[in-house]
Amino acid sequence: MNIPKLIRIFFSSAVFSFKAQFEWLNPPMWLAMKFVMSLSQMAFFVFVGRFLLTADSSPAGITDLVAFIAIGNAIMMLSWNTIFSVINITSNDKWGGTLSILLATPTPRLPLFVGRAMIHVLDGMLSVAISFVFAIFLFGVNFGNADVLALLVVVFLTAFTMAGFGLLIGGLAFYYREPLVFANIFTFILLIFCGVNFPVQDLPQPLQAVSYIFPLTYGIDAGRKAIAGEPLVTIVPLLVQMSIVGLVSILLGYSSFRSFEHLARKTGRMEAE
């Protein structure tokens, strides 16, 4: 295995992926978008929560509803980057007609696409950081007891595993006409299942099982604990579970990507219709 070559592929695809999103979006706009989306998503649900609090009502077992909601949304923000961007890039290939050319090269697939995903992992972490700032200064969430290092690890791992999920969905991009529709639905569904705005236990019983498929569910839970300063022993198990789920999804993603590639080659659906 040619390590330097793999590393080179890794970095060049990461840089390419980063630059590609600026095709239609200049840097100031991109940053502005981050701020606007982070704030408005969080604000929406925080105010819904505050509305609920006016009725002296709150989901069972939650002492600080606003903090619960704010942190949940903050961490969820990375889903936009990781899932959307991974899909966007692979589908950009399809639309740009470069996909068939790319797949014709003997480049090893895994470092290529992991490299692409990495930049969005970092991008996602930036979104989370911005959201945390809003949470602290606009919605009064207390970060005083936070275990910062643990939080960093939690956010990174969550972003990474969610990028793996993005690969899984990205595989679908090869076969279907509208991958963005998938990305859209998928990212929004996370709002329902991952304990972003209410505990998973509040969902109807049969739906709860679905929540544990998503790494984000564990990530948000761990994130809340890290911010509350709870001991590592409560956080680590969640991280382990999340890593397992993440690994499974990366592997599934990779193999579904290969099988879709194979299928697309067979049916000739490589280029945009």
Add this chain to the structure above:
Amino acid sequence: MLELNSQNKPESSSKAIVAEHLCKVFNVTKGFLRRTRTRIIAVKDVSFEVDYGELFGLVGPNGAGKTTTIKMLTTMLIPTSGNATVLGYNVQKDITRVREKIGIVLGGERGLYTRVSAIDNLRYFADLYGVPPTIRDKRVKELLQFMGLWERARDRVETYSKGMKQRLHLARGLINDPQLIFLDEPTIGLDPEIAKDTRSMIRDLVRKGKTILLTTHYMFEADELCKRIAVIRGGEIVALDTPSGLKKYVMDTSVVEIEGFGITDKEVAKFREIPEVLAVSADLSENKQVLKIQTPKGSEIISEVQEILKNSRIYDLKTKEPTLEDAYLRLVEGSIK
């Protein structure tokens, strides 16, 4: 005829089109971190007139300014300077009047709603052009029949072949029964059969009394169809005359046509250096390379040809009478004013 509540009287209706010193400059800014401004002069100075009932041709290489000129005449672009009147109406002041009375066929694969049927496309544009509802459906049907599309009228345009789309395009351009029609490269990319049909359709329209301004870069097409031709190069008109008038530019020359193999750009450049050579066109791409040299020297140049091409193969060498294409070539490539 369309019923129009026009209060405006045309400025002068003796000519169908009057273009006066039309000029169009684009300022293009690119990039976000380092902004670069480029000034593109698409049309430098274009003036000409077209008579009623004339089929007028505007020819030139790609990027010469044909399409930009048409767009200025059809109110799609605001001229940077200069002006034009179309059917007596000022293209900058009487925009609605101009749009009502002209037909525009810009060609290419666009200009139609592909997810919708042909008949829906035409009905839509008929409404946009104010075709009275009483005659709208009748006219749509007539046009589709005329274009041979009636059987497929209810199919989505995305299922149409290129030729069918082109005909539908043309039908759309005629939906308001315009007096003056602008055709931008109407036969580009079409199969020869279809192109031939299109050209005869164009001739029919003129016979019916329409005025047509046509752009093309096929000289034989301009020769065949047009009463007068304006040759545009680098945003300016370099010649305006009837086809036979234009041929006079090359009357004093002959064309030496060489078919060969192994000819490179270096040799072509050497030909251009010869003082008596007026223009050289080279098609070196295929296995059969064709070189055309315009020169008044005629066959006297053959010895120089053999000298320059001594390392290449010459299959055939002919001296010919110049055609309109050669005139065009000289106007466009050579150093004629």
Add this chain to the structure above:
Amino acid sequence: MPPQTLRVLYSAFRMAMLHWFADPQWVIPNVIAPFVFTFVALTLFKEASGSFGLYAVLGGGMMGMWGNTLYASGFAIDFERWQGTLEEVVAAPSNLLHVISGRSVSNALFGLTNMVAILLIAALAFRIPLGIANPILFALSIVLTLLSVSALGLIFASSFVLTRSAQVLTNGLEFPIYVISGSMFPIALLPFWVHPAAYILGPTWGIDAIRLATSPQYASQSFWAGTDVNVAIALNLAMTLLITLAYVAIAAFLFKKVETKSRREGTLVQA
């Protein structure tokens, strides 16, 4: 309104409808956010009183109307450009504003179907009783809100073209508008400096009217708390209408700018 203008409006409306039916899958991105947000709100409101649930359902419906308008109207002019038909449409003697207005109304109408879908699904899944106290005023409120949303869509359509970042703006504006318009919670909860932004949004008044027409229990949170319910509804509708007319005037101005700019810079074709 002269018959020719009506004809153009209807023709554009019909063309937009045909395109919707040709590609119905685009409904999904428009309605997914409102639907999910409603679901989340309803889950949060599970233990609270019934009025919260209905509030959320109406709000979700409102967002369904919004989402579609923003998405589809924002792209209205860009859509023509991608189709390659923008030049042909501008070349026609009809006013571009009228053409896009027809599209905008069509989009709002589909927004309405989104609204109904969300209302029904959420009500059924969460068992929210959907009684409407004043059906006539309810219907009127919906129609006026719809027109208001269409008019705002026109402003989006033109300004998105002028700024050349339609996709970004659509994504960027969607969530803030859901927040500011007070669809899912009373505006009173928002910081005071946000309130002016809420008041210039026609649909903000519209949804207040819709809520009041649905159930008088929302009177205390209404803008006109303390006045008779019917008077409050009338005032809301008057505000909605006023703002809608202002939107149309602004849109007319912007459209002229868009067209002149495109004709000067040659950007009617995909650059």
